[in-house]
Amino acid sequence: MMVSEKQIILRILVGAILGGVIGFERERHDQPAGLRTHMILVIGATLAMILSVNLGHIYARENLPFDPARLAAQVISGIGFLGAGAILRYGNNVKGLTTATSLWTMAIVGLAVGAGYYLVSVVATALMLGVLSLLHVIENRYVRTSVARFIQIEAEYRKGLVKTVRKIIFDHAEKMLSFNAQKNIKNFRLHIQALARFANDEPLEELIDSLYEIDGVDSIKIE
Known part of the structure; x- marks a missing residue:
C-alpha cells in the first residue's frame, strides 16, 4: 500500500523530532554537525524512504522492474561525505568521529521512519541519546582519565x-x-x-x- 500524504507529513514530523533530539545533544557539545544538520538529514532520509516505498508500488502496478531498496541504499552510502565533513583534525587529535557515526545512524533512523517503523525509530533514537550522554559521562570519569x-x-x-x-x-x-x-x-x-x-x-x-x-x-x- 502506498504511503498517503497525511502519513508522509506525519513521518516527516516524527523524523524531524528524532533528528532534533540527537542534534540538540551534539549542539550542546559544540560539535560541527548539530541541531539543524541532524534534523535536515533525517527529514531527507525519511523522504527518500517514502519515495522508495511509493515508487515500488507504482512500478509494481505497471509490471515494471523496480527495487524499492535502491534509493535507501544510496542514502546509506551517500551520507559518508557528511560524516567526513564532521571529522576535524586538531594537531594530532581527531574530533568528530562520534558525530559522523551519529549522522550515519540517524540517516538510517530516517529511513526506518519513512518505512513506518515508528517504535523501532524511537527506541533507536533513545538508545543513541543514552550512548551519547550517559556513556560520555562514564568515559570521562572512569575510562578517559x-x-x-x-x-x-x-x-x-x-x-x-x-x-x-x-x-x-x-x-x-x-x-x-x-x-x-x-x-x-x-x-x-x-x-x-x-x-x-x-x-x-x-x-x-x-x-x-x-x-x-x-x-x-x-x-x-x-x-
Whole structure:
C-alpha cells in the first residue's frame, strides 16, 4: 500500500523530532554537525524512504522492474561525505568521529521512519541519546582519565629557552609524547611543537601562565 500524504507529513514530523533530539545533544557539545544538520538529514532520509516505498508500488502496478531498496541504499552510502565533513583534525587529535557515526545512524533512523517503523525509530533514537550522554559521562570519569594536547609556541630565540619550555610542559603533563623545536636562522625565531598527555582535571591555565612567564615567548596555542 502506498504511503498517503497525511502519513508522509506525519513521518516527516516524527523524523524531524528524532533528528532534533540527537542534534540538540551534539549542539550542546559544540560539535560541527548539530541541531539543524541532524534534523535536515533525517527529514531527507525519511523522504527518500517514502519515495522508495511509493515508487515500488507504482512500478509494481505497471509490471515494471523496480527495487524499492535502491534509493535507501544510496542514502546509506551517500551520507559518508557528511560524516567526513564532521571529522576535524586538531594537531594530532581527531574530533568528530562520534558525530559522523551519529549522522550515519540517524540517516538510517530516517529511513526506518519513512518505512513506518515508528517504535523501532524511537527506541533507536533513545538508545543513541543514552550512548551519547550517559556513556560520555562514564568515559570521562572512569575510562578517559587523560587527554592528549597539541601545544604550539612561537618565541624569540634565546639560549636555554627550549630546555625551559620542555621542563614546564613535562612538569604539568602526565607524559610527553613528542617534542620538536625549529629555529629560523634569519629572524632568530623559534617554533616549538609538543604533544603531551594531561589529566582531565589538569588546569591548563597554570601551564599557559608558566609558559608566558618565559622571556621571549610571544604566542601559545593549545589544542
